[in-house]
Amino acid sequence: MDRVLITLGFLLLWVVLVLLMWKGWRGRARRQADAVGELPAVPAELGDQLVAPSTGLYVGSTLAPSWQDRVAVGDLGHRAAGEISRYRSGVLLERDGASPIWIPQDSIRAIRTERGLAGKVMTKDGVLVIRWQLPSGTEVDTGFRGDDKTVYPSWVDATNENSGQ
Numbered sequence: 001m002d003r004v005l006i007t008l009g010f011l012l013l014w015v016v017l018v019l020l021m022w023k024g025w026r027g028r029a030r031r032q033a034d035a036v037g038e039l040p041a042v043p044a045e046l047g048d049q050l051v052a053p054s055t056g057l058y059v060g061s062t063l064a065p066s067w068q069d070r071v072a073v074g075d076l077g078h079r080a081a082g083e084i085s086r087y088r089s090g091v092l093l094e095r096d097g098a099s100p101i102w103i104p105q106d107s108i109r110a111i112r113t114e115r116g117l118a119g120k121v122m123t124k125d126g127v128l129v130i131r132w133q134l135p136s137g138t139e140v141d142t143g144f145r146g147d148d149k150t151v152y153p154s155w156v157d158a159t160n161e162n163s164g165q
Contacts, residue, residue, distance in 0.1 A: 048087065056081070078098055129143050130144075
């Protein structure tokens with residue numbers, strides 16, 4: 001009987017902890033809602049493709065400059081497999097089971113590689129990170145871990161070419 005009570009006690013504790021985490025996530029989303037605002041819509045015409053689509057994992061988005069302050073608004077905080085492609089007019093990140101993310105070219109501040117983002121730590125240059133400004137004025141870092149990391153230099157080079165550097 002004691003084992004049953006101990007097991008039920010641990011199960012109850014686990015349920016309470018999960019509910020507290022869920023409540024914290026929802027609170028974070030409420031606090032960030034004004035800073036994030038509405039995301040840009042994917043345009044009907046994307047224009048010329050600069051970098052071929054690449055598959056991988058959408059790691060998440062964080063409020064810049066903190067690499068751990070994950071955005072919890074909408075489905076931006078949910079990791080998902082996806083495909084990222086670069087067009088002259090911006091970057092399209094299509095995610096499985098989540099809404100696509102459109103990053104207009106004029107809102108991109110930098111594209112770089114990092115060791116980690118949003119609690120996902122990789123080897124050196126393991127995550128492609130795009131810093132961009134939302135329509136609300138808030139800057140965010142959006143991370144993507146590509147299946148093929150050899151494409152990362154073409155992303156950085158395309159950014160330098162578009163910015164005239």
